[in-house]
Amino acid sequence: MDDFIAYPHVVVRFLTEGQAMVERRLDEYGLRRPVCLRVPYFSAAATAVPGTELIATLPRHAVLAYADDPAYRVAAPPEELPPFPYGIAWHPRVDGDPAHQWLRRVVRETATQVFGRGPADDGSAAGT
Numbered sequence: 272m273d274d275f276i277a278y279p280h281v282v283v284r285f286l287t288e289g290q291a292m293v294e295r296r297l298d299e300y301g302l303r304r305p306v307c308l309r310v311p312y313f314s315a316a317a318t319a320v321p322g323t324e325l326i327a328t329l330p331r332h333a334v335l336a337y338a339d340d341p342a343y344r345v346a347a348p349p350e351e352l353p354p355f356p357y358g359i360a361w362h363p364r365v366d367g368d369p370a371h372q373w374l375r376r377v378v379r380e381t382a383t384q385v386f387g388r389g390p391a392d393d394g395s396a397a398g399t
Contacts, residue, residue, distance in 0.1 A: 279307035
């Protein structure tokens, strides 16, 4: 954990101010990581890292594409950080649409096959 918070971070900022799950966990320990760069996508975070001291905290499957690239050093996160949750979201107006229901079902089934667990879904419209 000391190494994790010692270096500047590139943070993926999509639906919130940053990677809220990581920030919440660090808050529990009274820790902050120095944020140097905010980007909208995991791939943009990965692209920003080579040649710098930046750390990007990414889901395991996002990292696999870079694992054999010598420009990257891939390391496990501190054990205090839980795995990234996956989610799906949609606009409430398509909640009852049969085609959209089919697509959500296919995404859940595929995620379960690929990741061993499906995206979180509370069953409501705009589930995340």
